[in-house]
Amino acid sequence: MEWIKRVVLIALAIGLAACSQKPEPVKTETSASTAQELRDKRLQWWRAARFGMFIHWGLYSVAAGEWKGKQEPWIGEWIMKRDKIPVAEYATLAKQFNPVKFNADTWVGIARNAGMKYLTITAKHHDGFAMFGSKVSSYNVVDATPWHHDPMKDLSAACAKDGIRFCFYYSQAQDWHDPNGVGNDWDYDESKKDFHKYFEDLVKPQVKELLTNYGPIGLMWFDTPFKISKEESQELAAWVHRIQPETIVNGRIGNGAGDYEEMGDNQIPGGVVKRDWEVPATMNDTWGYKKADHNWKSTETIVRQLVDIVGKGGNYLLNVGPTGEGVIPQPSVERLAQIGEWMKVNGDSIYSTTPSPFPYEFDWGAITTKPGKIFLQIIDWPKHDFLLYGLKSKVNNAYLLADAQHTPLKITQNHDDAKNLDILRISLPAKAPDPYVSVVALEIDGQPQVNTALAQQPDHTITLPGFFADVHHSGSGEHLKMDNRGVATNWFNKDEWLSWDFEVSDPGTFAVTLLTSEKRQREKTDWEGGHIVRVEVGGKTVEGKVTNQGRLSNFRNLLWPDVVSKLGTITIEKPGMIHLALKPVKINSEKKIGFMLHAVRLTPVR
Ligand code: FHN
Numbered sequence: 001m002e003w004i005k006r007v008v009l010i011a012l013a014i015g016l017a018a019c020s021q022k023p024e025p026v027k028t029e030t031s032a033s034t035a036q037e038l039r040d041k042r043l044q045w046w047r048a049a050r051f052g053m054f055i056h057w058g059l060y061s062v063a064a065g066e067w068k069g070k071q072e073p074w075i076g077e078w079i080m081k082r083d084k085i086p087v088a089e090y091a092t093l094a095k096q097f098n099p100v101k102f103n104a105d106t107w108v109g110i111a112r113n114a115g116m117k118y119l120t121i122t123a124k125h126h127d128g129f130a131m132f133g134s135k136v137s138s139y140n141v142v143d144a145t146p147w148h149h150d151p152m153k154d155l156s157a158a159c160a161k162d163g164i165r166f167c168f169y170y171s172q173a174q175d176w177h178d179p180n181g182v183g184n185d186w187d188y189d190e191s192k193k194d195f196h197k198y199f200e201d202l203v204k205p206q207v208k209e210l211l212t213n214y215g216p217i218g219l220m221w222f223d224t225p226f227k228i229s230k231e232e233s234q235e236l237a238a239w240v241h242r243i244q245p246e247t248i249v250n251g252r253i254g255n256g257a258g259d260y261e262e263m264g265d266n267q268i269p270g271g272v273v274k275r276d277w278e279v280p281a282t283m284n285d286t287w288g289y290k291k292a293d294h295n296w297k298s299t300e301t302i303v304r305q306l307v308d309i310v311g312k313g314g315n316y317l318l319n320v321g322p323t324g325e326g327v328i329p330q331p332s333v334e335r336l337a338q339i340g341e342w343m344k345v346n347g348d349s350i351y352s353t354t355p356s357p358f359p360y361e362f363d364w365g366a367i368t369t370k371p372g373k374i375f376l377q378i379i380d381w382p383k384h385d386f387l388l389y390g391l392k393s394k395v396n397n398a399y400l401l402a403d404a405q406h407t408p409l410k411i412t413q414n415h416d417d418a419k420n421l422d423i424l425r426i427s428l429p430a431k432a433p434d435p436y437v438s439v440v441a442l443e444i445d446g447q448p449q450v451n452t453a454l455a456q457q458p459d460h461t462i463t464l465p466g467f468f469a470d471v472h473h474s475g476s477g478e479h480l481k482m483d484n485r486g487v488a489t490n491w492f493n494k495d496e497w498l499s500w501d502f503e504v505s506d507p508g509t510f511a512v513t514l515l516t517s518e519k520r521q522r523e524k525t526d527w528e529g530g531h532i533v534r535v536e537v538g539g540k541t542v543e544g545k546v547t548n549q550g551r552l553s554n555f556r557n558l559l560w561p562d563v564v565s566k567l568g569t570i571t572i573e574k575p576g577m578i579h580l581a582l583k584p585v586k587i588n589s590e591k592k593i594g595f596m597l598h599a600v601r602l603t604p605v606r
Helices: 002-020 028-049 061-064 076-082 104-113 151-162 195-213 230-243 299-311 330-347
Strands: 052-054 119-124 165-170 221-222 277-281 314-320 363-370 373-378 386-389 397-400 409-414 421-426 438-444 463-464 470-472 497-504 509-516 519-521 524-526 532-537 540-545 562-572 575-584 599-605
Touching: 002 061, 028 165, 028 562, 052 104, 052 165, 104 119, 104 151, 104 330, 104 421, 119 151, 119 195, 119 221, 165 195, 165 438, 165 599, 195 221, 277 299, 299 314, 299 330, 299 373, 373 386, 373 519, 397 409, 463 497, 532 562, 540 562, 562 599, 575 599
Parallel strands: 052 119, 052 314, 119 165, 165 221, 277 314
Antiparallel strands: 363 373, 373 438, 386 421, 397 438, 409 421, 463 599, 470 497, 497 575, 509 562, 509 599, 519 524, 532 540, 532 575
């Protein structure tokens, strides 16, 4: 009985300790809602803006991706780190920084004409060089360059004149110049670094300068929050808000302390995300200017990415990398001018919009909404009528945004009782009126009412994206996770599996195809196959090997193409809700990439 006494005594001790602790301050309804209200207020303009310009400009722009005659394969602004350039040597670039062609009005005019509503520029990138006049460190554009000029003053004034929100990028953790900053292990001994000292002595005072000397700042865009503690991230966010309460803080301040979430670079999520988020994106492969990077995205790709991101509820922050002379590269200028032309016609379907009422992606394009309106962003112009399944709201009128007269398009709407399907049919002109994407506006009463279940599409295909999979874990250790794009990562355990529930209106026999993603790390891309997998639907199974039968890439996954593997066929007998399970029999993990499933596709076999 001794052990019972001991347990009782321990329980009493725990109880007493709990009672003796000071009660947690009660969070009142008002304090919680005030924080949320303040955040909502700050984000108001940003939610309406949807499209912004990112500018990476610094000493790396002078190097232009080349060091001592050698081309650097990685992104331009990382040249110091990738080539382990000593601090003193890299600093000599400052002596060459004399951007005589810089003109703030020109830059801001390019952004404004493209329809961009905010401009975020690198005040200090990871190389530690301040592109503004700083009293805290002389390693800055005014003191250390022959130019002796503060471009941020000009940009702040030009933005104010053009109604563009002026915002700063600031690398708050990585700093390869400062002995206590994160990332430089070739000049400094990592074990001797005092990050908190760097945080107090450089980060906070410089952030204060940025928020004090350049007028109202729309957004502080922090990045790579390595080593920064939760307390420091929170302190920095509070520091920003104390100086300028209306300034938004982005998610990469770290530790969940930001006002909105930053997706991975160039990473578009696989469906609607009902939070505030943004995708920073490059126009070629680099952020900072690189003279050898000619891999430009087409205007078509950029406009398609824009409508897709906005339709999923996000903002698109599109980068330009001006040269060391202060010139935005011509390919960027041309594309931005073309985007501007498109925005002049179709901007109403972008600004101040809310996401698609359908949670999933469409192959044909995207959807954005506004009170009383649905915008169909049509990428694949149909050969015949345009068909949309699942819209329950009555459409009162439909017209093309490209048609200034808003001539009503012929529409029919009906409910197919046998298939339990709402069908909207729109007659469109034979040719798409716009380049890249054409927009049909639908007028409805109130909020759109739709069937939100994953559903078979009018072309009878069924796509089951990883983004919407139910994940079934097994055992302990590292588990399979879905990344922002809806790609399975860390899938090495064959006892973990995925399933989907979806609605079929036209049953039949379907080819089962798996789309698995390539993995891209820095400049290297790889893929792993050889997994044996089983697909189970309604008591039937098809089993096969994941092999490379071709690659598939589009504007959504440009950097991470899918690999196509056909498994076999499967028959679905009846319409209605169907459950499908995808279970590995064996996962190959030689390359440590594993089974990176992106989607399962069921295509009718005719
Ligand atoms: O390391 C940086 C990179 O140089 C660039 O600034 C991008 C922009 O989103 N952010 C970091 C990587 O995610």
